[in-house]
Amino acid sequence: MNNEPVISIKNLKKHFPSGSGRFTALNGIDLLFGTGEFAGIIGPSGSGKTTLLNIIGTLDAPSEGEALILGRSAGSLSAKESAALRKSKLGFIFQTYNLFPVYTVFENVEFPLLLQGIESSQRRKMVLDALEWVGLTDKIKSRPAQLSGGESQRVAIARAMVKKPAIVLADEPTANLDANNSHNILQTMEKLNRELKTTFIFATHDEKVIGYVRRKIFLLDGKVADDEIVNKN
Amino acid sequence: MLSFKLALRNLLGAGLRTWLNVVVLSFSFIIIIWTKGMLEGWDRQAKSDMIKWEIAGGQLWHINYDPYDPLSLDDSHGKTPPGLTFSSSQPAVPVLITQGTIYPEGRMLSVLVKGIPPDQKLLALPTDKLVNPDEEVPAIIGKTMAENAKLDTGDYVTLRWRDKNGTFDAKELKITAIFDTNVPTVDVGQIWIPIDDLQSMMLLPGEATLIVTPENTGPIETNDEWTFRDHKFLLADIESIIRAKGSVGMIVWLILLMMAMLAVFDTQVLSIFRRQKEIGTCVALGMTRGQVVKLFTMEGAMHSVLAAIVGAIYGIPLLLLQAKKGINIPLESSDFGLAMAEKLYPVYSAALIAVTVLIVMTVTTIVSYWPSRKIAKLNPTEALRGRIQ
Numbered sequence: 020m021n022n023e024p025v026i027s028i029k030n031l032k033k034h035f036p037s038g039s040g041r042f043t044a045l046n047g048i049d050l051l052f053g054t055g056e057f058a059g060i061i062g063p064s065g066s067g068k069t070t071l072l073n074i075i076g077t078l079d080a081p082s083e084g085e086a087l088i089l090g091r092s093a094g095s096l097s098a099k100e101s102a103a104l105r106k107s108k109l110g111f112i113f114q115t116y117n118l119f120p121v122y123t124v125f126e127n128v129e130f131p132l133l134l135q136g137i138e139s140s141q142r143r144k145m146v147l148d149a150l151e152w153v154g155l156t157d158k159i160k161s162r163p164a165q166l167s168g169g170e171s172q173r174v175a176i177a178r179a180m181v182k183k184p185a186i187v188l189a190d191e192p193t194a195n196l197d198a199n200n201s202h203n204i205l206q207t208m209e210k211l212n213r214e215l216k217t218t219f220i221f222a223t224h225d226e227k228v229i230g231y232v233r234r235k236i237f238l239l240d241g242k243v244a245d246d247e248i249v250n251k252n
Numbered sequence: 253m254l255s256f257k258l259a260l261r262n263l264l265g266a267g268l269r270t271w272l273n274v275v276v277l278s279f280s281f282i283i284i285i286w287t288k289g290m291l292e293g294w295d296r297q298a299k300s301d302m303i304k305w306e307i308a309g310g311q312l313w314h315i316n317y318d319p320y321d322p323l324s325l326d327d328s329h330g331k332t333p334p335g336l337t338f339s340s341s342q343p344a345v346p347v348l349i350t351q352g353t354i355y356p357e358g359r360m361l362s363v364l365v366k367g368i369p370p371d372q373k374l375l376a377l378p379t380d381k382l383v384n385p386d387e388e389v390p391a392i393i394g395k396t397m398a399e400n401a402k403l404d405t406g407d408y409v410t411l412r413w414r415d416k417n418g419t420f421d422a423k424e425l426k427i428t429a430i431f432d433t434n435v436p437t438v439d440v441g442q443i444w445i446p447i448d449d450l451q452s453m454m455l456l457p458g459e460a461t462l463i464v465t466p467e468n469t470g471p472i473e474t475n476d477e478w479t480f481r482d483h484k485f486l487l488a489d490i491e492s493i494i495r496a497k498g499s500v501g502m503i504v505w506l507i508l509l510m511m512a513m514l515a516v517f518d519t520q521v522l523s524i525f526r527r528q529k530e531i532g533t534c535v536a537l538g539m540t541r542g543q544v545v546k547l548f549t550m551e552g553a554m555h556s557v558l559a560a561i562v563g564a565i566y567g568i569p570l571l572l573l574q575a576k577k578g579i580n581i582p583l584e585s586s587d588f589g590l591a592m593a594e595k596l597y598p599v600y601s602a603a604l605i606a607v608t609v610l611i612v613m614t615v616t617t618i619v620s621y622w623p624s625r626k627i628a629k630l631n632p633t634e635a636l637r638g639r640i641q
Contacts, residue, residue, distance in 0.1 A: 069633075073633045076536065078535070078536060078632050078633050078636070079633050098540055098541065098542075099540055102535070102538050102539060102540040102543075103538070105535075105536060105537065105538045106537070106538025106539075107538070111533075111536045111537070113533075113636065115529070115638075117529055117530075117532070117533040117536075117636065119262075119265075119530060119533070120530075121261075121262055121265025121266050121267075122261065122265055126261065126265075130537060131537050131538065133254060133257070133258070134254070134537060134538045134539060135538075136254070178537075
């Protein structure tokens with residue numbers, strides 16, 4: 020792990036309205052993530068993993084406390100500023116892949132670059148590079164419906180990585196995959212993490228993912244129960 | 253530009269779903285333009301036929317003449333104004349009008365008897381058939397009149413009329429021709445005879461009820477006894493009928509537009525309902541919710557752009573062919589409030605097409621934006637999970 024922090028979370032709390040009262044999903048989280056980390060936020064359902072990932076991804080705002088993402092406070096960003104941050108610096112990988120069904124593989128991976136306004140020939144090169152990282156150059160014209168689960172998730176990884184973001188947030192990325200595909204996906208992400216120094220943060224309770232991460236943050240009832248660095252030399 | 257590119261990609265990627273909507277919308281385009289073109293063609297034909305058969309460049313009316321009051325006919329005639337000069341190639345046509353009764357096959361039928369010079373060339377009436385070397389008074393009638401009176405060419409019919417002194421008299425008329433016209437005001441309940449004969453029958457030598465003037469006569473000086481009626485005045489009735497027909501056309505137009513818009517609205521609502529996860533993904537990848545609203549609105553609006561293109565591909569040749577060849581109208585014109593030709597030639601102006609396309613595109617954009625506004629209120633974290641909000 021590099022000591023330079025890309026994410027700094029201090030006393031983070033998140034409440035949601037629930038009936039007449041409120042439900043506290045995160046209750047005083049303090050965390051620091053450095054460049055190039057390969058970390059897992061681990062915990063059972065309802066422990067607050069996805070909520071924490073959403074706040075780091077600026078899709079949600081903290082109720083209390085502070086979350087600095089690449090030096091920007093997630094709570095004080097305007098909608099436009101948070102969109103700009105996501106567009107250029109953050110990548111997302113979802114449990115259900117969330118690929119655009121009417122686009123081809125190429126178009127799905129190209130989408131974040133279109134949003135950034137990158138010129139056509141450069142865009143093409145970046146997309147092909149990203150598809151090469153995940154080993155899908157032979158599927159560029161396929162549509163998501165023609166892909167297996169593993170292939171779909173690899174497209175999602177290519178889409179997240181194509182713009183070379185500083186941080187990739189992966190929410191249960193292997194939940195819909197078999198063991199073989201899960202290992203393939205995780206190896207691909209680990210390789211990209213090492214080569215591109217991208218920070219990967221997983222929200223998971225999958226043992227296979229836990230086996231790959233180099234930092235395990237255990238969440239329980241909205242609090243950090245344990246934060247453990249794994250030495251994988 | 254980005255919204256346009258993505259919207260086009262989404263639409264083309266959606267394949268059959270898009271093309272079904274586009275084809276339905278293009279039908280609406282074509283049917284709206286066709287309906288308006290038919291009405292426009294009908295309007296023009298009705299006006300041009302009336303000019304051709306009845307009013308030419310305008311009419312000079314005797315001051316007492318009121319076409320809606322038959323009782324005024326007894327007093328509405330006078331000597332042709334001597335100071336009037338018209339084109340020598342197309343002299344003005346005096347018409348004397350009186351009431352009469354004919355007795356075809358023992359029945360009694362009230363008619364307007366109109367006297368007209370047989371050698372006139374101004375109106376399309378076949379008045380050359382009013383030249384009859386025999387003793388009988390020749391008469392020409394329209395097809396509708398012939399059907400109503402059950403008269404045919406060569407038939408004789410008795411006409412009874414009153415002269416200027418109120419004395420009844422009667423004479424045999426010989427039907428020398430039956431003409432086919434779309435102008436009911438020269439056909440229904442009318443019988444045309446030579447003006448000299450009518451003047452002599454009425455004891456009104458050299459007198460007329462109205463005088464039809466040639467086109468481009470220029471300003472006409474009138475006196476206390478005669479007043480000039482121009483196209484605006486003489487076509488006012490037909491204009492009001494056309495306006496009435498136009499409002500019916502507008503209702504049809506609105507129904508068609510609403511049907512097309514319902515298809516677009518339905519697609520948009522379904523799209524937003526079905527594509528929540530996609531919306532959430534767009535936001536996660538860096539689009540603002542405003543951009544997503546714009547994208548969905550653009551998608552909806554582009555249905556009309558594609559529909560205009562598809563409509564143009566099959567619609568332009570079809571509509572041009574119809575405008576050239578005309579459309580056969582199978583029904584008898586008398587079944588309608590306004591006479592129609594056997595063939596109707598639709599008129600499609602560039603303005604009609606441009607306005608229709610513009611209106612449909614504008615309304616499509618509004619209809620697309622309406623449900624898309626909901627996206628601005630979606631919670632992206634919920635949308636990402638595909639939860640219905």
